[in-house]
Amino acid sequence: MxxxxxxxxxxxxxxxxxxxxxxxxxxxxxxxxxxxxxxxxxxxxxxxxxxxxxxxxxxxxxxxxxxxxxxxxxxxxxxxxxxxxxxxxxxxxxxxxxxxxxxxxxxxxxxxxxxxxxxxxxxxxxxxxxxxxxxxxxxxxxxxxxxxxxxxxxxxxxxxxxxxxxxxxxxxxDRATEIIETAERLAARQDAMRAAVLAGQPVTEVMHDDRFRAALSGEE
The missing domain is CATH 3.50.30.40 (Ribonuclease E inhibitor RraA/RraA-like)
Structure with missing residues (x-):
């Protein structure tokens, strides 16, 4: 990377x-x-x-x-x-x-x-x-x-x-590092959401799944 x-x-x-x-x-x-x-x-x-x-x-x-x-x-x-x-x-x-x-x-x-x-x-x-x-x-x-x-x-x-x-x-x-770190977390969340949809989880659920919100904040 x-x-x-x-x-x-x-x-x-x-x-x-x-x-x-x-x-x-x-x-x-x-x-x-x-x-x-x-x-x-x-x-x-x-x-x-x-x-x-x-x-x-x-x-x-x-x-x-x-x-x-x-x-x-x-x-x-x-x-x-x-x-x-x-x-x-x-x-x-x-x-x-x-x-x-x-x-x-x-x-x-x-x-x-x-x-x-x-x-x-x-x-x-x-x-x-x-x-x-x-x-x-x-x-x-x-x-x-x-x-x-x-x-x-x-x-x-x-x-x-x-x-x-x-x-x-x-x-x-002066904020580039912070922005890039946030964007990287967002991109990872998008990848996880896309994978969930392709695995068969309904998009109506994926868009409201708390797991993906937690991924942005770094929470477990």
């Missing part, structure tokens, strides 16, 4: 982590962010990019380039673009640069483009949509490796990210 937090996190799914976040009263699950191609899973540390309308941001470096250039294996690029699906904030050149750096993938609260090239490259990207519209003249980078709001979730650089077929969740770094 993996001992690193990111290794343990990748052994889970976003549903178990979302349930753990609910159980602990922590905001971290997002909605509407989906894998843009294939069936993949990534886990890593957040490296953030904040995108704003071009008129509201400083002129200068291209969106995302500084964050990608300073990231590497174990990192996930997190682009906060306020859910905008009418303009791209990720494309094929950033994908090539991210792959060269060994970055795990990118999650975008907004849209990406060049999806055929991204899929052909095999680079994992989660977003709200794929569009052909460029960010040039439309978006600017207001911050790199700064706290950002991603679908209402406050994400700080170094927080953990898990993305799979169900979507994207974030784990605050």
């Amino acid at each position: 993996p001992t690193s937090l990111t290794g343990r996190l990748k052994g889970l799914d976003t549903c178990a982590v979302s349930d753990a976040l609910d159980f602990l009263g922590i905001t971290g699950a997002t909605t509407g962010i989906r894998p843009m191609w294939g069936r993949q899973k990534i886990a890593g540390r957040a490296r953030t990019v904040e995108a704003v309308d071009a008129a509201a941001g400083p002129a200068g470096r291209h969106l995302g380039t500084q964050t990608v250039a300073s990231s590497g294996p174990g990192d996930v690029i997190v682009v906060a673009n306020r859910g905008r699906a009418n303009v791209s904030s990720w494309g094929d050149i950033l994908t090539a640069a991210a792959q060269y750096r060994g970055i795990e993938g990118a999650v975008i609260d907004g849209a990406c483009r060049d999806l055929d090239a991204v899929a052909e490259a095999g680079f994992p990207v989660w977003a709200r949509a794929a569009v052909p519209v460029t960010a040039r003249g439309r978006l600017a980078e207001r911050g790199s490796d700064v706290p950002v709001l991603f679908d209402g979730v406050l994400v700080t650089p170094g927080d953990l990210v898990l993305a799979d077929g169900s979507g994207v969740v974030f784990l605050p770094a």
